[in-house]
Amino acid sequence: MATRLPIATSCDHPAVESAVESAEPLRVGDLAARTHKTVRALHLYEELGLLSPIDRSKGNYRLYDAGAVLRVRWISKLQDMGFSLPAIREVLSEWERSGSASNAMAKVRGLYQQKLEETRAQLARLSALEHELKSSIHYLDTCDTCAPERLVDACPRCELHEGSPPELVAGLHAKP
DSSP states (O other): OOOOOOOOSSSHHHHHHHHHHSSSOOEHHHHHHHHTTTTHHHHHHTTTOOOOOOOOTTTTTTTTTHHHHHHHHHHHHHHHOOOOOOHHHHHHHHHSSSSHHHHHHHHHHHHHHHHHHHHHHHHHHHHHHHHHHHHHHHHHHHGGGOTOOOOOGGGOOOOOOSSSHHHHHHHHHHOO
């Protein structure tokens, strides 16, 4: 039989403690300021079930606890990874339906592993693009030695360069 972990009733995460100086509930504007989100974005998160106020003030303002800061930052990180808000809602729904902590963590781990692989592939593509840009800039740096009256049409037959130009330069001369 699987052992279930108790559900946390308060947020004692170090990131939250450092993010919020006091234990006072935060009004929606304060939460927006601390998380660099708009009030409208926070209201949208609430509408989608991603965020919940703990109470309302006497003036009927939404009040949030310190855990809301961490939740909003978590949402932002998932958005940075390419998740839409409905997809984030689905992650939370799957988490809640997991039944046990080990199942929940395994699902999240698989999701994060997939995103890590996608991120590494994107970094490899960006690294190749960086190399292509550097090569193109190096190639183009010699173009200022040409006589000003030389026509652009002569560039594909340039005798100043050895070998073929990088694709970012060669593409300029390709026939459409």
